[in-house]
Amino acid sequence: MKPQIAHNSVDCRHVKQLLNRIGGKWTVLIVTRLSRGPMRFSELKRDISEISQKMLTSTLRDLEEDGFVRRAVTPSIPPRVDYELTDLGHDLLGPLDALGAWAVKNKDRVEEARQRYRALQPGR
């Protein structure tokens, strides 16, 4: 089974890759936290209390891999690791904020649609 997309446009693949990243359960939460400035691992963990250590680590790794986040290790004892957005990460905030603003602005319309839908679908 190949992840090949029959959709001809090459660009489509990149769009989907990006969506897969930011569509992750924690990605946006982390990126928006970091938009305020560098944070330590434990700060992020404390700030997003519901996240598990594992998911925080792996999400940060993914973001680092794609060049949105920079990881800075200070080999002291105890060790210290800071994370911050790269230029690319900051650039991403633009469209991301736009989407976020849209979601906030239109949440009522979505909510209405959901209630209308449920009203018409007995059971389910």
Next chain:
Amino acid sequence: MKPQIAHNSVDCRHVKQLLNRIGGKWTVLIVTRLSRGPMRFSELKRDISEISQKMLTSTLRDLEEDGFVRRAVTPSIPPRVDYELTDLGHDLLGPLDALGAWAVKNKDRVEEARQRYRALQPGR
């Protein structure tokens, strides 16, 4: 430069909900197809050949539930079902296209970052 998304607030949930929707494997593909105009179920199925009937059905249901897509049944024989974007769905195209444009524009930077990352991580 400053985060426009209010963290720790109710808004955050709506943003996440939206991302969960459009982060789905097929959502964007379907929405972009429908942006050109109404389409029948079988047209969509044919156009996105790799999608399974199940996923097409369930994704359309999700989009309908959130008010992005309207479903019109013509009870003829054989039956006929058309799907089209609602006004809300069309509005969503704005931020969605912005994100898509960003992905296309910055694909090289992401690609570079990935290669740089891989070069520094032997094995893994």
Next chain:
DNA sequence: CCGCATCCGAGTCGATACTG
């Protein structure tokens, strides 16, 4: 033609325990 029901494998998420 449309799409629901069911089963199943693969990947994801998360709690817990352990290391430098």
Next chain:
DNA sequence: CAGTATCGACTCGGATGCGG
């Protein structure tokens, strides 16, 4: 402090078969 390792629960997506 900042992770890694492991294992189970859960969810997603695909295949197939049936029904209106």
